[in-house]
Amino acid sequence: MLSCKDVSKLLSDRLDRQLGLMERVRLRMHLVMCTGCSRVERQLGFLREAFSGFVKPTDRE
Amino acid sequence: MNAKLTSSNLAEHRPFLLKFAVLQVGRREVAEDLVQEVLLAAMKGADSFSGRASVRTWLTAILLNKVADHRRQAGREVSLEAQQEALGTDSIEAIFRANGSYASMPQEWRNPEESLTDKRFSEALEACLGRLSEVGKQVFLLRELMGLSIEEICKELGLTATNCSVLLHRGRMRLRGCLEDGWFAKRQKQR
Numbered sequence: 001m002l003s004c005k006d007v008s009k010l011l012s013d014r015l016d017r018q019l020g021l022m023e024r025v026r027l028r029m030h031l032v033m034c035t036g037c038s039r040v041e042r043q044l045g046f047l048r049e050a051f052s053g054f055v056k057p058t059d060r061e
Numbered sequence: 062m063n064a065k066l067t068s069s070n071l072a073e074h075r076p077f078l079l080k081f082a083v084l085q086v087g088r089r090e091v092a093e094d095l096v097q098e099v100l101l102a103a104m105k106g107a108d109s110f111s112g113r114a115s116v117r118t119w120l121t122a123i124l125l126n127k128v129a130d131h132r133r134q135a136g137r138e139v140s141l142e143a144q145q146e147a148l149g150t151d152s153i154e155a156i157f158r159a160n161g162s163y164a165s166m167p168q169e170w171r172n173p174e175e176s177l178t179d180k181r182f183s184e185a186l187e188a189c190l191g192r193l194s195e196v197g198k199q200v201f202l203l204r205e206l207m208g209l210s211i212e213e214i215c216k217e218l219g220l221t222a223t224n225c226s227v228l229l230h231r232g233r234m235r236l237r238g239c240l241e242d243g244w245f246a247k248r249q250k251q252r
Contacts, residue, residue, distance in 0.1 A: 004157065012234070015233075016211050043240075047237065049177070050182075050186060055077050055080050
């Protein structure tokens with residue numbers, strides 16, 4: 001059984017590399033029953049979004 | 062000059078280089094000088110651009126060297142030992158209990174997208190970045206701001222892929238927690 005710490009590492013890794021099949025299956029199983037990790041999943045996605053727009057048009061002189 | 066590299070498409074990367082430099086060295090004037098040096102070096106060295114890396118990756122690599130030179134001169138060098146140490150201390154131990162569960166349960170962030178247009182949110186984000194270790198912050202910004210791949214980051218910083226992904230995990234989880242405490246929790250209380 002993966003812990004929330006393990007799952008958060010996979011959620012982070014997923015933003016940098018393609019996960020293997022078993023990693024994806026175990027991740028999915030955990031996320032279905034874990035509210036905390038589901039929130040973290042959305043929030044790490046939001047963090048990426050925040051940085052993709054971090055350099056604002058106003059910074060472009 | 063290489064057909065792919067004109068001064069106008071170098072200039073297009075300037076805002077990103079400048080943002081990265083400001084977040085690395087802290088002072089805008091210093092950052093502007095460093096970025097200017099990078100663009101000059103890039104114009105001069107355009108022939109050495111192989112075209113295999115993206116232009117931004119190539120410019121970022123030059124900037125990293127300039128930042129390292131600047132730190133050396135300012136006596137703020139981030140040594141390999143310090144990097145190794147950061148791997149030990151830039152910890153997420155406070156975030157998880159010994160059994161791997163959350164020490165404090167992640168909260169729901171309501172309408173986070175609304176924050177993206179709020180100037181104070183950018184400030185909160187920068188304050189949270191400032192709480193990461195130097196190398197943790199550097200790896201995170203290279204990945205999320207400059208869009209480098211793990212392989213490129215490892216090569217530039219001399220880290221292993223494992224160390225890189227560990228630093229990114231810690232950085233992301235610490236930023237998440239810092240934003241929750243320093244921004245989203247306060248914002249929801251005000252409503």
